[in-house]
Structure formats: structure tokens, C-alpha cells
Amino acid sequence: xxxxxTRIGAVRPAANAAPPALExxxxxxxxxxxxALQDIALRIMPGDFTVLLGPNGAGKSTLFALVTRLxxxxxxxxxxxGEELAARPGLALARLGVVFQQSTLDPDLSVRExxxxxxxxxxxxxxxxxxxxxxxxxxxxxxxxAGDAVRSLSGGQRxxxxxxxxxxxxxxxxxxxxxxxxxxxxxxxxxxGHVRRxxxxxxxxxxxxxxxxxxxxxxxxxxxxHAGRVCASGSLPEILVAAGGAPDLREAFARLTEExxxxxxx
Amino acid sequence: xxxxxxCQQLTAMRxxxxxxxxMAWLRCLGGIVRREALRFLHQRGRFLSALVxxxxxxxxxxxxxxxxxxxxxxxxxxxxVLYEEYVVPGLAAMVLLFQGMQSSLSMVYDREMGxxxxxxxxxxxxxxxxxxxLLAGVLVGVLQAYVFLGIAWFWEVRPxxxxxxxxxxxxxxxxxxxxxxxxxLSARIRQLENFAVIMNFVIFPMFFASSALYPLWRVKxxxxxxxxxxxxxxxxxxxxxxxxALYGKFEPVAAAVVLxxxxxxxxxxxxxxxxxxxxxxxxxxGAPG
Numbered sequence: 001x002x003x004x005x006t007r008i009g010a011v012r013p014a015a016n017a018a019p020p021a022l023e024x025x026x027x028x029x030x031x032x033x034x035x036a037l038q039d040i041a042l043r044i045m046p047g048d049f050t051v052l053l054g055p056n057g058a059g060k061s062t063l064f065a066l067v068t069r070l071x072x073x074x075x076x077x078x079x080x081x082g083e084e085l086a087a088r089p090g091l092a093l094a095r096l097g098v099v100f101q102q103s104t105l106d107p108d109l110s111v112r113e114x115x116x117x118x119x120x121x122x123x124x125x126x127x128x129x130x131x132x133x134x135x136x137x138x139x140x141x142x143x144x145x146a147g148d149a150v151r152s153l154s155g156g157q158r159x160x161x162x163x164x165x166x167x168x169x170x171x172x173x174x175x176x177x178x179x180x181x182x183x184x185x186x187x188x189x190x191x192x193g194h195v196r197r198x199x200x201x202x203x204x205x206x207x208x209x210x211x212x213x214x215x216x217x218x219x220x221x222x223x224x225x226h227a228g229r230v231c232a233s234g235s236l237p238e239i240l241v242a243a244g245g246a247p248d249l250r251e252a253f254a255r256l257t258e259e260x261x262x263x264x265x266x
Numbered sequence: 267x268x269x270x271x272x273c274q275q276l277t278a279m280r281x282x283x284x285x286x287x288x289m290a291w292l293r294c295l296g297g298i299v300r301r302e303a304l305r306f307l308h309q310r311g312r313f314l315s316a317l318v319x320x321x322x323x324x325x326x327x328x329x330x331x332x333x334x335x336x337x338x339x340x341x342x343x344x345x346x347v348l349y350e351e352y353v354v355p356g357l358a359a360m361v362l363l364f365q366g367m368q369s370s371l372s373m374v375y376d377r378e379m380g381x382x383x384x385x386x387x388x389x390x391x392x393x394x395x396x397x398x399x400l401l402a403g404v405l406v407g408v409l410q411a412y413v414f415l416g417i418a419w420f421w422e423v424r425p426x427x428x429x430x431x432x433x434x435x436x437x438x439x440x441x442x443x444x445x446x447x448x449x450x451l452s453a454r455i456r457q458l459e460n461f462a463v464i465m466n467f468v469i470f471p472m473f474f475a476s477s478a479l480y481p482l483w484r485v486k487x488x489x490x491x492x493x494x495x496x497x498x499x500x501x502x503x504x505x506x507x508x509x510x511a512l513y514g515k516f517e518p519v520a521a522a523v524v525l526x527x528x529x530x531x532x533x534x535x536x537x538x539x540x541x542x543x544x545x546x547x548x549x550x551x552g553a554p555g
Contacts, residue, residue, distance in 0.1 A: 120297020
């Protein structure tokens with residue numbers, strides 16, 4: 001990991017005194033004897049759209065589980081807007097919105113009830129939550145379906161609802177774990193466009209985990225994760241340079257993950 | 267103004283949360299209770315089976331045994347009682363026992379399906395979230411117990427009217443203890459399929475090795491070791507607490523044992539869901555990526 005980071009300077013200096021939206025240092029975790037993440041470092045500033053790119057099993061979901069404190073990391077630190085997650089989880093999690101890879105909606109409840117439940121878990125007043133739920137559902141084009149049971153929605157519509165729920169509490173950092181898995185091209189494009197717009201217009205910091213290279217946009221920052229380690233990190237041109245002057249990201253990704261595989265087997 | 271500076275200004279405009287006020291904790295409780303109630307209403311089969319189970323015991327089993335099993339005068343009863351009258355408090359406690367295990371099943375289901383993550387990523391402390399889940403399950407259980415007591419009234423099992431009021435705290439305490447046991451078990455159960463093990467090794471032994479169906483003095487006459495087992499079973503004390511309360515009386519030993527078991531099971535359940543050592547830390551969050 002450190003080789004890749006040293007080459008491209010993965011941890012950027014802050015633009016000013018504002019704390020990073022997310023700062024991860026030396027993060028490690030293992031399930032029994034099997035290491036899942038080793039010495040991960042990354043930093044996301046407000047307004048950044050960062051793509052966490054890695055194949056299945058790279059450790060993306062484990063990283064999400066640790067950043068959302070589903071469980072504590074065995075080593076390293078996570079700070080959200082300067083708040084140490086392990087020490088002050090309430091303050092850190094209050095600024096976080098998250099969309100997990102697996103759907104977390106209750107299929108028996110209506111779209112609106114799912115949103116209100118999410119808001120209640122953040123301590124939001126019901127009247128305010130209803131108002132915001134209506135706003136968010138309108139923004140994602142789901143206002144008409146507010147009273148429908150989640151069970152009756154398509155996969156793409158469910159994803160939209162999950163994003164609306166994550167945004168209901170006005171988070172400053174949004175985490176999305178493989179949000180487009182199983183969606184058609186139209187739904188993928190809608191979700192990506194919606195989140196990119198939030199970054200640009202509202203200063204939302206986003207960490208978008210995916211294994212799909214086409215989801216990396218020109219202006220995105222990229223973190224390549226493979227076998228629990230960060231192989232490379234930076235802007236698109238920086239990743240290409242880090243991969244020995246690869247012509248495109250697909251080739252760079254293949255080289256970086258192959259290099260890692262060879263390195264680990266040598 | 268540069269784009270980065272503009273973004274940072276916009277971010278700074280968001281409400282920066284301090285410590286969450288007390289109202290936030292109550293709203294969280296309200297949200298969880300509401301969700302449990304809605305899920306319960308949507309699952310009508312669950313409501314019916316929760317009622318049918320004790321009614322089968324009351325209408326068929328107890329009616330069949332009323333002339334075989336005599337119950338002599340023993341507190342809280344002041345006269346001889348029919349067997350149906352004897353079993354009603356035990357069956358009300360059985361409703362709470364099954365509700366506690368149903369909550370446990372629902373926690374395991376939520377964990378497997380992923381919806382528990384929404385709960386666990388709340389900024390409120392995890393012990394409070396578990397307490398809210400526990401309270402929500404207990405409220406649903408107590409409601410079912412009252413519906414059962416209402417039906418039993420039509421079956422001519424009629425404790426003193428004040429008993430319907432004095433039994434409320436007993437039902438709450440017993441429900442909390444059994445719900446806490448359910449939470450503890452949910453932290454230990456690896457998969458939904460393992461729930462049959464809980465049926466066979468927890469629910470049935472707890473129910474049958476208790477005073478729910480027969481008075482303990484009768485058990486003692488038959489088998490001393492079984493009597494010791496029944497005495498060590500917290501469900502026995504939950505049943506006795508409910509039985510005494512239903513007749514407007516207080517049983518301090520039963521209350522103390524149930525309270526102790528509640529604190530023990532509740533404390534262990536909180537440890538079971540602790541981010542540093544709990545069930546998810548040991549097994550991962552379920553996704554491989």
C-alpha cells in the first residue's frame with residue numbers, strides 16, 4: 001500500500017483549516033486469522049466525489065462497516081469531520097449518510113414509513129421528517145410512490161429510496177457501497193448523476209464504492225483497493241501514472257491489481 | 267470564490283450536531299415502537315398465532331384436565347380454584363415468552379437481511395437502541411397478553427377487576443426480562459435456521475419446567491430435582507409475579523429474581539452487540555466486498 005501512496009501522495013494536504021469529511025489512518029481489520037484490511041489510509045474533503053474502486057472481496061464492505069461503526073476496527077483511526085469515531089461515535093455518525101450494498105429497507109412498510117423510521121433513529125421530529133421526506137422523494141422522482149409498500153418497488157426505485165433516506169438527515173458525508181449493483185443503465189446513470197450534482201451544488205462529500213470502472217468520472221478522485229490494501233490513490237491522471245503510464249483506467253486497474261497479486265505471491 | 271471554498275462554505279452551513287437532546291432519544295424510541303407496531307399489524311398471522319397458542323392450552327388442555335388436576339388453596343388464591351383459573355397467569359406469561367423469542371427471531375432476520383444496519387448506524391448509543399427495541403417488543407407483547415386475558419374473561423376466568431391494573435407492571439417486568447433473553451439469544455444465533463434449536467432448548471424447557479401449568483408443590487412431590495430446576499428457572503418467577511399481581515398481590519422474591527435476570531440478560535445482550543466484541547465484529551457485516 002505504502003508504495004502506491006508514496007508514488008502519488010494519496011493523503012492530500014487540507015486546502016485550509018476545515019477538517020476532512022473523512023480521514024482514515026492505518027486502518028486494519030481481520031476476521032479471525034484472515035486479514036480483511038491492512039494499513040488503509042485515505043482522506044476525503046467536503047465536496048469531493050471519491051470512488052473506491054476494487055474487485056469483489058477487496059475489502060470495500062468491511063471498510064464501510066468500520067466507517068459506519070457496525071463494529072470497531074482492530075487498528076488505526078477513523079475521523080469524520082475531525083471527530084474520532086471510536087471516541088465520539090454519536091457526533092461522527094450524526095454527520096453521516098449511508099447506502100449499504102445490501103438493501104436495508106423494510107419491505108413491509110411504505111416508502112414514507114421507511115424514511116420516517118430512518119429520521120427517527122437520528123432523533124428528528126416527525127413533522128420535520130415528513131416535510132423533508134416529501135422534499136427528498138420529490139427530488140428523486142418518487143413522490144408519487146410515497147404511500148406504496150417498498151415490496152412493490154423495482155430494484156432501481158428501492159435504491160433511490162435508500163438514497164433519499166440517507167439524505168433525509170442532511171448529512172455532510174455520504175457513503176454508498178456498490179449502489180448500482182443489479183440496476184439497469186438508466187437507473188445507474190440517474191443515481192450517479194444525482195449524487196454528482198449533490199457534490200457539486202451542496203458540497204456533499206461522497207465515497208462511492210464500486211467494482212465497475214465506467215462509474216469513475218473524469219473529475220472523481222479514485223482509491224484503488226485490492227486484497228485489503230490501497231494500491232493507488234489520486235485523480236484519474238495520477239492513477240494512470242501510478243500504473244506505469246497506463247492508457248486508460250481499465251488497463252491501470254488491471255496492472256495495479258495484477259502487480260499486487262504478483263507482489264503477494266512472490 | 268473557488269469551487270472548493272464554496273463547497274466548504276456550503277458544508278459549514280449544515281447544522282453541526284452537538285450532543286443529541288433528550289427529545290431525540292424519545293423520538294428514536296417513538297420511531298422504533300411505531301415500526302414494531304406497524305410490522306405487527308402487517309403480519310396478521312403472527313397476531314392470530316400469538317392468541318391461538320394460549321387459547322388452545324386454555325380451552326382444550328385446561329378444560330380436559332380440570333377434573334384430573336385439583337389445585338388446593340395456596341397464595342395468591344384464597345379458595346379452591348379450577349384448573350383453568352390456575353393456568354391463565356402462566357399462559358399470559360407464555361404470550362410474553364413467545365413474544366420475546368419472536369423479537370429475537372426478528373433481530374436475527376434483520377441482521378441477515380441487512381436492515382439492522384440502519385438501526386446500528388444511528389448516532390444514539392447502542393445500549394439505548396437495544397433498549398428501544400426491547401421496549402417496543404414488550405409493548406406489543408403486553409398488548410397481546412391483555413387481549414388473551416380479555417378472552418379468558420369470557421371463558422369465565424375472572425380475577426378481581428383491580429387485578430387487570432396491578433398486573434400491568436408485572437407483565438412489563440416479565441416481558442422485559444424475557445425480551446432481554448431474546449436479545450441475548452439473537453446476539454448468539456449465527457443463522458435464522460438455528461432458531462429451531464432455541465425452540466427445543468430454550469422455549470420448551472423454560473415453559474414446561476416452570477409453575478405455568480402445575481403448582482410447584484405438586485412438582486416437589488413428584489421429583490425434587492425437577493423442583494430445584496423449576497426454582498432456578500426465571501420463567502417460573504415471571505409466572506408467579508404475574509399470578510400474584512393478577513390478584514392484586516405482590517411477590518417480592520419473584521420480583522427480585524425477575525429484576526436480577528433482566529439486568530443480567532440485558533447486560534449480556536448489550537455486550538453481545540458491542541461494536542468492539544459483538545456478533546458483527548466476530549462474523550463481519552455479512553457482505554464479502
